[in-house]
Amino acid sequence: MTSTAFSMRAITRASFSAAAFRQIAPRTGTRTLATKAVSHPDPSDTSASAKLIEQHKPYALTTYARPNLVFTKGEGCYVWDMEGRKYIDFTAGIAVNALGHGDKEIAKIAYEQALELIHVSNLYHNKWAGELAKTLVETTKEQGGMHGAAKVFFSNSGSEANEGAIKFARKVGKIVGGEDKIGIVSFKNAFHGRTMGSLSATPNPKYQAPFAPMVPGFSVGEFNNVEQINTLITEKTCGVIVEPVQGEGGIFAGSVEFLSALRKRCDEVNAVLIYDEIQCGLGRTGDLWAHTILPKDCHPDILTMAKPLANGIPIGAIMVNNKVADAVKIGDHGTTFGGNPFACRIAHHVFTRLASPSLQSNVRTMSTILKSKLESYQKKYPTLITDIRGRGLLMGMQLAIDPTPVVGLARERGLLIITAGNNTVRFVPPLVITEKELEEGLKIVEEALGEMAKNM
CATH class of the missing domain: 3.90.1150.10 (Aspartate Aminotransferase, domain 1)
Known part of the structure; x- marks a missing residue:
């Protein structure tokens, strides 16, 4: 070595540690590499941010390791903390704020809809859920995505969208193959969520171990390994869930050969192919969907989405083809808040902008x-x-x-x-x-x- x-x-x-950061990058001077200077170090333990965090600590169940930052404002690609310091945001709320922060058009629509109608429950129809479903399906077809896209079910998050997709796959499986056709296949380095079903499809010991045992019937393959597919996906497999471009696992793109082989094998054993485009979809790859550039023989039966769909207002969606839609009956699935008119009207506006050339x-x-x-x-x-x-x-x-140190620096x-x-x-x-904002961040x-x- x-x-x-x-x-x-x-x-x-x-x-x-934080102390090491301070030694490497002194807290005085201007933002230049030559002087190892910093613009604004993390707030101290005596700052207003730290004091507020401490006040909330007895009441907030903490599951994230977070610095002493309290963000209070955002505009475009920038956010400001409680001390008034400005940051370039290369996280977008983990790929959520695709249109940036403080968007005036979104704010106007949110205000108008909040005055009209926020929630009526799914016991009744509302205008905007139907409009959003129609726009999602038709625009997806127009831009070459999901061959066979037919209908949409709305949820509140990406994890819930994947949970619903897994349920739909199992329903289809039992119809076409009997009670034993319940197997779900996912892949290493995948992240599909933290509810028990989506967590069972997320083969990371860090996430799964505290809550084991997982839901039975899940198996794991190697991402982009074509040779394993025929033995991995069997007659007892009802669904295969995969990210066309893995996000949380380390940004790995699925090859055309691999995704095509998945589609072919799913057809052979009558299994449902699910594409999780919660992070990689909705314009993130430069096309409406990450799979848009793939041949139609790679397209899924189910497409899940969430993160940027309403630019931060919670909403997720499951788009399905007619084979899946025909299997799902009244009473098979539900949600209290999913598809509410407030989230759907905002999502309709946001999606239209994300779909623009x-x-x-x-x-x-x-x-x-x-x-x-x-x-x-x-x-x-x-x-x-x-x-x-x-x-x-x-x-x-x-x-x-x-x-981790690079993130802190x-x-x-x-x-x-x-x-x-x-x-x-x-x-x-x-x-x-x-370009100016990108260059500014890349310099840092x-x-x-x-x-x-x-x-x-």
């Missing part, structure tokens, strides 16, 4: 710039950065070490980024980001990488 490799492994999460063109243009810059950083720091991958504005930069310089699996820094900025990424490289 080389001394460089050894030193990289020696840099652990523990050694890059101009926005998708901007995503592709910004993606070219982002990928080029990240690849230049890889050439500059080849022992630190091991891979650049992804599509559109769902991009991953894999490091040879834990990427960037945040202290005014940039929000997040991690994904396999030591990956995940870039999911708003889809409306401009370069500074943070420079500090990391100096301490390897």
Whole structure:
């Protein structure tokens, strides 16, 4: 082992504590790499943010490790914390705020609809659920997505959308193959949610172990491994769930050969193919859906979506073809809040904008710039950065070490980024980001990488 490799492994999460950040990047001066300066370090334990967090601590059940930040305002690709400090947002609420923050058109529609009707329950029809379903199906067909798209069921989140998709697959399975046709196949590095069904399809011990045993009937394959498919997917398989581009697992794109083989095998054994496009869909890859660029023989029976559908207002959806729709009967599934007129009217507006060719063109243009810059950083720091991958504005930069310190160093310089699996820094900025804003954030990424490289 080389001394460089050894030193990289020696840099652990523990050694890059908040105190270590301060030693690497002093808190004074201007934002330049040469002086190791920071724009605004995390608030201290005596700050207004920290005091407010402490007041809430006895009442809030904490399941996230979070810095002493309280965000109070957003506009476009920027957010401000309680101390009034400005950050460039390359997280977009984990790929949710595709149209950025503080959008005036969304605010206007939300205000108008809140005055008219927020909720009436699914015991009755409402105008906007039907309008949104129609627009989702017709626009998807027009733009070459989901061959056979027919109907939509609305939920409140991505996890609920996947939960419903799994239930629908099992219903179809029992109809076509009897009570034993209940198997669900997912793949390593997948993330499909945290409800018990979607969690059972998320084969990560970190998420599953505290809540074991999982729902029975789930099996796991290797992503992009074509050779395993015929033995993995059997006559007892009712459904296969897969992300065309894995997000949480580390930004891995499914190959055309792999996705085509899945579709073919599902047809052979009469199983339902589910595409989870909760993170990679709705314009994130530069097309309306990540699978849009694939041949029709790769398209799914069920398509799940959520995150950016209403730009932060909770809503998810399950789009199905007629085979699945015909199997689902009245009383088979339900939701209290899903499909409410408030969320659906906002989603209708947001989806129309996400489906516009101009926005998708901007995503592709910004993606070219982002990928080029990240690849230049890889050439500059080849022992630190091991891979650049992804599509559109769902991009991953894999490091040879834990990427957590880079996130902290960037945040202290005014940039929000997040991690994904396999030591990956995940870039999911708003889809409306401009070249100027992208360059501004990437400059900070370069500074943070420079500090990391100096301490390897």
